Amino acid sequence: MTTPAAPTPAPTKQRVPFWDNARFAAIVLVVFGHALQRLTYDSDAAEALYLLVYAFHMPLFALVSGYFSSSAEPTRARMARVITDLIAPYVIFEAIWTLTQFLVTGRTNLDPAQPAWTLWFLLALALFRLVLPFLALLRGPIWWSLGISIVAGYLPSIDSTFSISRFLGLLPFFTMGWWLRDRDVVARLGLLERRPAWLRTLAVAVLVAAGAVAFALVDVWSDVRLGTWFFFVDAYADLDAPHWWAGGVRLAIIVSALVLMSAFLVLVPRRKTPWSDLGKYTMYVYLLHTFVLYPFRQSGVLRGLEPVWLWIPLVAVASVAIAATLASRPVRRLTRPFVEPRMPWLLRDPALGAGRGAAASARPSR
Template structure:
């Protein structure tokens, strides 16, 4: 008799929590520096939301996929979404830009990074002490002067340890640790860290961008040694908060759990809306009071719910299942011109 594997709603619920934080984190970007409540919230969000998301992505990437499958599921969607942002920028926002596929727009770096992580992980795992090597690479990339957005290389390296840790993670360990004592300790740790962000003044001499993984130490106003030590602390906070919240998230199916299966649609389309509001209005720059801050957060929650509609998820699922030949045919049908090297590469793939 065939049995159906029960869905793990803990990770669905965790992803719901994280995607809401992703939306909030972006929408408060324009006003957090002048709003004490949003300032603390920004620090709290960026300290762990991407590490946790990437850790979960790694957990669900244990199965190796072929290059062809990865290209179809990640690179083709990346090109499609880059095109969407490009059209939004030039037609609606009237922002001067080009279709720089080597320089991801807005949050699309994550899709490109996911492709690189999944492609490289099987080979990296063959190296001795690969976790230590990945952390070392994440620390040292901050000393380089490589363009911060070129193929998202800095963020790819900085966040790679979280992805690798996810691929190694054993769900049974979390089950064993989810007892009242450890949950109390986790909650105490989260409250202590939040209190630190509220009460401790010295960290405010730094920027929340120390958690972004995008910028080198010189940009952040740090020397190499200071930057490495700071990033090591960021790693510790990222891992600590990721596991602490995992101990507290509900394992039960809730009314909102379905959103955890639709995070790609939210991730993509909230960026388009944010880019429009940022480029065409001043509304996000004028969130000054606590009441306005709460309204903005409520808006972000409602937006997450709206963007998790089945129609938008159907769209993202369709894009992730496009085959390369069909994709290039659609571009030709609509007279869309991509950089020449993209066509050369696709023709080589089709020839094989």
Template sequence: MKRDALFDNAKVILIFLVVFGHMIQPFTDGSKPMYTLYMWIYTFHMPAFILLAGFFAKGAGNKGYIAKLAKKLLFPYLMFQTIYTGYFFFIGKEGWASGLFYPHWSLWFLVSMFCWHLLLQLFSRIPPITGMAITIAIGILVGYFDTIGHAYSLSRTFVFFPFFLAGYWLTKENIAKWRTIPVKIASIAVMGIVAGLLFFLPEINSGWLLGSKSYEVLELADAGGLIRLSIYVLAGLMIVNVIAWMPRREMRITNLGQRTLYVYLLHGFFIQFFRQIDAFKVDNIMDVVGLAVLSMLIVLLLSSKPALTVAKPFIEGKLPLLRKRQQTS
């Protein structure tokens, strides 16, 4: 599929929010503004990222598709599951001895992404509305089973699959309708209302937005299904609102949209180290701005050519320097 600046810009902005969200998470306890900012970001940033991943999965079913995905997703998962285990041990982080199929921190995304593509082999043959209804029903039902959780990234796979499937069925024409002036105006009101509700209503467990825990663990087993359905609706609205405002023109950061996997896999080395040594504190708005600037610098650093050169063997199983020498010899 020909690259479109809109989608690359969206991926850069969303990966920045992933890093920034992880950066501010330790400061949400006891701070209503930080809690509101964190939860507001989490209402849409991963669902939107997953929706875009589904949008670019149009080639599902092509010859060799799954084999290529296994190399692209499972190879780096195995590499970084091992690397992060050693790194967490080195910095003294608790829970470093995670099993091979109990994904460290953000690595769940790779396992779930592979599973979403597998599920797509079936659901791409089902009419869109029927398929979406089934996936939402499954996403709601899995919350009632304590045995479906973080292991193998099973819970998140089922909970977030509706966004991936929705992205698969979306067209550029659909997305263009989200970017009209009336939608943009309405989106400002909706995003403001969501922020206001998060600030003034009683705090809820962030686990509801992470999708990795059962309703029993979240201590609202009876109302769990209704709450998850509400979160689906909220996330859907927020995705439309946010994509409505994504810049369409080519910018200096646009090409970084091709490198977001590197940022996603590597930024944990910074975040976990900062958390382990209590590197920062937040006392005022300028501290938050400083964390945002640092998050953007991390994105730029991990998107740079030197970072790609060093990390490429671990992420793509390629040795770019060696290949270049072979081509010139």
């Protein structure tokens, strides 16, 4: 009698180091941008660097998030993950921030519809994931998302409540990230292969040129409130641009962000690096770094630092150290109940909420 062959085990998905490297580099930019903000009051160089970072760092996060999102019909497990991975941490950290602000200032505004500081991205990401299956049904989803983003700015009723304005404003980047994977563009064009020296040189030139333009015209950008445009929060009328051409400004900002993030991604290493593993845990850094920076921002210790040419590199190095520390194993172990809560008691099917934290961090990038 013939013994039946043992089933072939399914191949294990391997993480792609490039994406982990990109995640960690992007989260360092987030920390650096927030740490740099107080220096901008006293330094044009800091203001120019701040504008350069804010021109593309959150669009980059939206694009990478879209790359790893699915447009398939929502399953119970994926819907549960929206609750456990995004909504639950949002509620937890919103409560923590409310308490923190009360202890520091004696005042508080308990309004979960208005996210505290960086928490808006959790709500925006939840909305991205919920909308994507519907958006993917349309012809030309990127063009639809681009039109939605531009038109949303004309409507003053669309504001920061539940991060709706940012969700709509950043929707093209998230959609493009999904489209790149859905159409297998990265593999077909060999975008993860070794880049020639001329391309890396061009990427550096693009970023340097953008920084130079930001510095040379820093007063102009301040007058037109360019930094506020980069937030994708306010309607055009609230940005002193109640004109028909205001949508063209947003379009230019979107195109510029795509150019800058492309240059940035060209410079991200493709091989495994000492910080690749840290790129798996960017949510820890995103949610926790504000508590590290809050005392410095509130105390004013970052104001009037001289010489700025020395302090900007120090802040950059500190940003890398903060990101690496918050993504480290001891910090993750201590804060996991808040960042990646296991909540079997919340869902009708307890299995959907049990052990989500470990699974979320361990799943491979594709």
